[in-house]
Amino acid sequence: MQSRAARSLLQWSQARLAKEAGVSTLTVRNFEAGVTKPVPATLVVIEQAFQRAGIEFIDDGGKVGVALNTKRP
Numbered sequence: 001m002q003s004r005a006a007r008s009l010l011q012w013s014q015a016r017l018a019k020e021a022g023v024s025t026l027t028v029r030n031f032e033a034g035v036t037k038p039v040p041a042t043l044v045v046i047e048q049a050f051q052r053a054g055i056e057f058i059d060d061g062g063k064v065g066v067a068l069n070t071k072r073p
Contacts, residue, residue, distance in 0.1 A: 002057065002064065002065060002066045003017070003028070003031065003032050003046065003050075004032055005065065005066045006050045006055045006057075006066045009055065009066060009067075009068040010050075010053050010054075010055065010068065012053075014028045014029055014032070015028075017046065017049060017050075020049040020052070020053070021042075021045045021046045021048070021049040022045055022049075023042055023045060023046065027042060028046070031046075050066075054068050054069045054070065055067070055068060055069075056068075056069050
């Protein structure tokens with residue numbers, strides 16, 4: 001997951017992502033630093049938080065990234 005890139009598009013801090021996802025800031029910090037690998041349920045809530053904010057995850061033929069959908073309802 002491209003967490004740092006997504007946060008940058010949204011101008012979110014690690015603390016903001018943690019709040020939106022309902023996890024601790026330490027969880028986000030350790031995940032982004034590669035210190036720990038979160039359990040699947042944690043990854044799901046982080047991804048859902050980003051998606052609610054308009055982030056779209058791209059995986060197109062080996063090209064991965066994120067985009068901010070500014071035309072969402």
